[in-house]
Amino acid sequence: MRGDLALQLLADLLWNALLISAPLLAVTLVVGLLVSVVQVVTQVQEASLTFIPKIVAAVVVLVVCGPWMLKRLVGYAVGLVASIPSYF
Secondary structure (H helix, E strand, O other): OOHHHHHHHHHHHHHHHHHHHHHHHHHHHHHHHHHHHHHHHHOOOOHHHHHHHHHHHHHHHHHHHHHHHHHHHHHHHHHHHHOHHHHO
């Protein structure tokens, strides 16, 4: 395997990982920040209050974006396995 091919495969892997994880991470980040702001404003310092909204948001994102995430991941894996003979 050539070095430039290995570098391209690694770049594709990282790009797909970023795209697949971005919706879930972005939504939970925003929900966590909003809940933290509400906690600061209302002076409620309960640590467990941040977990429930983040879990609900993560489940909603997985239900909405899950099929797209799975399709993208399977497409990448199938393309990677199908192109194995061209690596040598």
